[in-house]
Amino acid sequence: MNWLRLILNLTLLLLFAACSDQQKNGVSPATIASVNAGQDITVIEGVAFTLNAEVYPAGGVISWVQTQGPAIEEFPEEPAATMELITPTVNVDSTLTFEITYTSIDGQQVKDSVNVFVTNKNSAPVAIIKASNTELPPYNTYDIVTLTGEDSYDIDGEIREYQWRQVDSNAPLSFTTEKNDVAVSFEAPLVATLTNYKLQLTVIDNFEAAQSNIYDVQISAAGVSIAANAGDDREVDEFTLVLLDGTNSVATNSDYSCLWTQTSGTDVTINDSATCNANFIAPDVDSEEVLIFKLTVTDTLNNNGSDSVSITVGPLNLGLLHDTGVTECYDNTGQIDCGADEFPSQDAEHGRDSVYQVLDKSGTGSQSFDFTKFDVNGDEIENDNEVFSCVRDNFTGLIWEVKAQIAVPQFSTLRGAENYYSYDDTAVGSSSCSSSVSCGVDTYVNSVNTATFCGGANWRVPTYMELLSIINYNDTDQDFLLDSELFRYHPNRTTLGHKFYWTSDEGAEGGGGFQWVLDLSTGDDSVILPSKSAYIMLVRTP
Incomplete structure (x- = not known):
């Protein structure tokens, strides 16, 4: 009990002391100032709301200030405890914070704050369509009509x-422009009567709100009931597949049929000429040439x-030499179609061999090779002539000796395919050729020129590149890599163990003194001593 009495006395003493201090400062507990800004609220943008604060004691000065969020326009200059305000327009949900300061009559100053959560209410954009054409509607057939939505807008985004x-029937x-552009263009179609087309524009804002508008486009009646459209003029390369498209033609009364004819330029074969989608292979040209094609369309009422459309055909840069003769493409296991992504840019996809089937040859030959046959006097003869003595390479202009068939007895004719020679004069006469003087290269060249073979006396040993240019690498399984229809006769490989043919180019391997040769059974090259044996096929320049 004594302890309880002691604690009670101490508590009364402290309360008495506190009251005494407040009274000394002139503030009694009954006059302590306070302010309450109210509860946080949530409102939609552009909507009125009320700030309602409670103060104590009355009679003091109130001051409001916005401390956070988009500013409210026309904030009251003389704020009161209760204020009517309008939430600002916001692009995203936002928080506005308002702080109130209350100063009582006796100078006490207290503060409080309240949050106003403003919810964004997205306004839909406005779609506006206008025509940018200078001429007034109705538009005539084939006028280009351009509509733009550039004046469309969005007030809050x-x-x-x-x-x-298009929303009509x-x-x-x-359309000649993309349908998701701010503007679109189209060609006014051919119509039999005044026709109204309806174009709808839908605009979408950054909050995915959308609004649409429709614009009427009037097209005048055409003076005809059918109109052909052969397409745009174009430039193409020779040997390419060219498409002729008449599907943009129009008939107002019925369906129509198409017929393509050529009216100018090198004649070509038009595939499917009686259809609206025809095609042809661009011809072989030496310089640019214009081909003109006429499209005639006819409806069921006749x-x-x-x-007409003009196709300008330009020459490809295919070089002045034969190609390799390779016309097939391969993968790791066998033949495939050329152009495969996994095995690109193969030999057969480039140069003359890639277009050999459509080359305009003046002579004959496999793949891209083109040779003209000559008789023993050097006069041109027909491609189908089976008796000929030499051939002209129509790409290089060089004239090549065609060897005679293997003689019986062996080595008994001047130009027999079995004859072989040393590049110098070390090979003795009659040992591997018909000459009793020497089986050297010079002796053979002189003998052929003396005979004015094929009307020429300037026969010579070909260079390395000249002989290489007529090798056909398309089938290395062959025993002889020259065109078998033209170079019919060649030696037996077992005689020398190779089919080396001399060239006039010297080789520097081993310190010099060697001569380049090409093996016409494998396509390989090599260098050998001039005293060694090899075959020969002469060439001359006209």
Whole structure:
């Protein structure tokens, strides 16, 4: 009990002391100032709301200030405990914070704050369509009509996407620009009567709100009931597949048929000429040439119209030499179609061999090779002539000796395919050729020139590149890599163990003194001593 009495006395003493201090400062507990800004609220943008504060004691000065969020326009200059305000326009949900300061009559100053959560209410964009054409509607057939949505807007964001579409029941328009551009263009179609087309524009803002608008486009009646459209003029390379498209032709009364004819330029074969989608292979040209094709369209009422298209054909840079003769493509296991992504840029995909099937040859030959046959006097003869003595390479202009068949007895004819020679004069006469003087290269060249073989006396040993240019590498399984229809006769490989043919180029391997040869059974090259044996095939320049 004594302890309880002691604690009670101490508590009363402290309370008495506190009251005494407040009274000394002139503030009694009954007059302590306070302010309450109220509860946080949530409102939609652009909507009125009320700030309602409670103060104590009354009679003091109130001051409001916004401390956070988008500013409210026309904030009251003389704020009161209760204020009516309008939430600002916001692009995203935002928080506004307001702080109130209350100063009582006796100078006490207290503060409090309240949050106003403003919810964004997205406004849809406005779609506006206008025509940018200078001429007034109705538009004539084939006028280019351009509609733009550039004046469309969004008051609380930005337009992110434009979508155009035709919303009438007429035949579809052909747009020449993308349908998601701010503007679209199309060619006014051929119509039999005044026709109204409806184009709808939908604009979408950054909050995916959308709004649409429709614009009417009037097209005048055409003076004809059918119109042919052969397409745009083009430039193409020789040997390429060229498509002729008449599907953009129009008939107002019925379906129509198409017929393509050529009216100018080197004649070509038009495939599917009686259809609207025809094609042809661009011809072999030496310089640019213009081919003109006429399209005639006819409807079921026998009305017709026509249009023409120009195709300019340019030459490809295929070089002045034969190609390798390789016309097939391969992968790791066997033959494949050329152009495969896994095994690209193969030999057969480039140069003359890639277009050999459509080359315009003046002579004959396999793949891209082109030779003209000559008789023993050097006069041109027909490609199908089976008796000939030499051939002209129509790419290089060089004239090549064609060897005679293997003689019986062996080595008994001047130009027999079995004859072989040393490049110098070390090979004795009659040992491997018909000459009793020497089986050297010079002796053979002189003998052929003395005979004015094929009307020429300037025969010589070919260079390395000249002989290489007529090798056909398309089938290395062959025993002889020259065109078998033209170079019919060649030696037996077992005689020398190779089919080396001399060239006039010296080799520097081993310190010099060697001569280049090409093996016409394998396509390989090598260098050998001039005293060694090899075969020969002469060439001359006309």
